[in-house]
Amino acid sequence: MSNTLQSQFFSYQAQTTPYAAGFEVSHARGSYIYGKNGEAYLDFVAGVSANTLGHSHPRIISAIKEQAEKYLHVMVYGEYAQENPVKLCEWLAMHTPAPLEMTYLVNSGAEAIDAALKLAKRATGRSKILSMVDSYHGNTHGALSVSGKEIHKAAYRPLLPDVEFLKFGNEEDINLLDNKTACVIGETIQGAAGFIRPKQSYFKTLKKKCEEVGALLILDEIQPGFGRTGKLFAFEHFGIVPDILVMGKGMGGGVPIGALMASRVLMLQFSHSPKLGHITTFGGNPLIAAAALATAEGLVEENVMEQIPEKEALFRHKLQHPKIKSINGMGLMLAIELESDEYCLHIAKKCMENGLIVFWQLYYNRFMRITPPLTISQDEIVKGCDIILACLDQY
Numbered sequence: 001m002s003n004t005l006q007s008q009f010f011s012y013q014a015q016t017t018p019y020a021a022g023f024e025v026s027h028a029r030g031s032y033i034y035g036k037n038g039e040a041y042l043d044f045v046a047g048v049s050a051n052t053l054g055h056s057h058p059r060i061i062s063a064i065k066e067q068a069e070k071y072l073h074v075m076v077y078g079e080y081a082q083e084n085p086v087k088l089c090e091w092l093a094m095h096t097p098a099p100l101e102m103t104y105l106v107n108s109g110a111e112a113i114d115a116a117l118k119l120a121k122r123a124t125g126r127s128k129i130l131s132m133v134d135s136y137h138g139n140t141h142g143a144l145s146v147s148g149k150e151i152h153k154a155a156y157r158p159l160l161p162d163v164e165f166l167k168f169g170n171e172e173d174i175n176l177l178d179n180k181t182a183c184v185i186g187e188t189i190q191g192a193a194g195f196i197r198p199k200q201s202y203f204k205t206l207k208k209k210c211e212e213v214g215a216l217l218i219l220d221e222i223q224p225g226f227g228r229t230g231k232l233f234a235f236e237h238f239g240i241v242p243d244i245l246v247m248g249k250g251m252g253g254g255v256p257i258g259a260l261m262a263s264r265v266l267m268l269q270f271s272h273s274p275k276l277g278h279i280t281t282f283g284g285n286p287l288i289a290a291a292a293l294a295t296a297e298g299l300v301e302e303n304v305m306e307q308i309p310e311k312e313a314l315f316r317h318k319l320q321h322p323k324i325k326s327i328n329g330m331g332l333m334l335a336i337e338l339e340s341d342e343y344c345l346h347i348a349k350k351c352m353e354n355g356l357i358v359f360w361q362l363y364y365n366r367f368m369r370i371t372p373p374l375t376i377s378q379d380e381i382v383k384g385c386d387i388i389l390a391c392l393d394q395y
């Protein structure tokens with residue numbers, strides 16, 4: 001048996017599908033990932049919206065190195081005041097509107113979703129949760145319970161009780177909220193469904209109803225957050241502020257992180273009656289927080305978000321082709337719709353053969369995701385779009 005990295009990968013590292021690409025990575029810089037023979041792949045996926053400032057951004061690498069020289073892990077979450085996590089939480093408080101003020105740092109998006117659901121139940125004393133059809137919130141039992149695609153859930157039932165689903169963007173369904181509802185949870189832009197953006201009035205109507213019945217609005221910005229739509233968080237486009245904001249992915253700039261933000265009053269619920277309401281050993285880890293803080297500061301200091309509308313316009317201008325049926329999403333969270341799931345998978349494979357990494361959406365594979373690093377240049381956008389267009393012409 002050969003002893004390549006790929007063969008060892010298939011032998012020893014547990015797989016999520018029977019057909020992983022098994023691409024052998026050498027290193028990654030900026031908008032490119034390099035294979036072991038030095039071949040360069042332009043990255044239109046960014047680790048599924050995680051590499052906000054591109055690969056190995058010098059400010060992130062040096063922040064990690066600086067913290068690593070001082071100390072790594074010293075104590076479980078919440079016990080000690082450590083510079084990077086404290087500064088990160090302060091930065092978030094300074095860059096988000098009231099009442100968002102305190103941040104709870106955890107290890108992943110799904111864990112942050114679980115914590116947000118617990119907080120809503122704890123704060124309201126209610127158990128009913130409303131979520132959205134076709135939503136994706138992660139793969140822990142809690143996050144899976146509120147995800148809206150039965151095919152991914154059926155094998156794991158029973159899941160959380162008292163969860164019901166609204167049609168995303170449907171204002172009539174909002175009437176399902178009542179005074180037993182602890183919270184409504186939704187993505188600001190639905191991801192796995194194909195980057196679906198609701199009509200402009202939707203979140204205002206939803207938030208108003210939440211206030212009427214005393215339910216909390218949880219927005220999952222794990223994917224659209226951290227600048228991807230051109231604002232720090234996508235809710236800023238819709239004129240509302242959620243009660244609990246959940247983030248992850250792009251927040252870490254390439255390291256694993258999740259977090260939830262809420263008002264001080266809400267967030268302090270975790271600290272009493274019972275105390276230790278949500279605990280985790282590595283949440284708020286200083287190394288991870290160093291990377292997240294560097295990402296946040298880079299987003300602002302390098303004017304990354306200001307350039308997003310122009311880059312979105314360039315993508316939309318370039319990606320005109322008879323085989324592209326629509327372009328969903330906003331900012332650098334775009335999805336092009338092709339004729340079928342099989343065709344999209346085929347084109348993604350052909351793009352890779354031609355030096356471009358693209359991917360498909362989890363629930364509806366006919367949507368091809370375009371979520372490059374936010375720092376991608378105009379020339380790189382043109383180059384990548386030309387590869388997609390050539391593949392669509394040829395196959």
Ligand SMILES: Cc1ncc(COP(=O)(O)O)c(C=O)c1O
Nearest residue numbers: 108109110136137138191222223
């Ligand atoms: C909208 C949304 N919510 C939650 C998650 C889960 O985050 P994680 O994979 O970090 O657990 C994801 C990940 O893809 C996501 O896109």
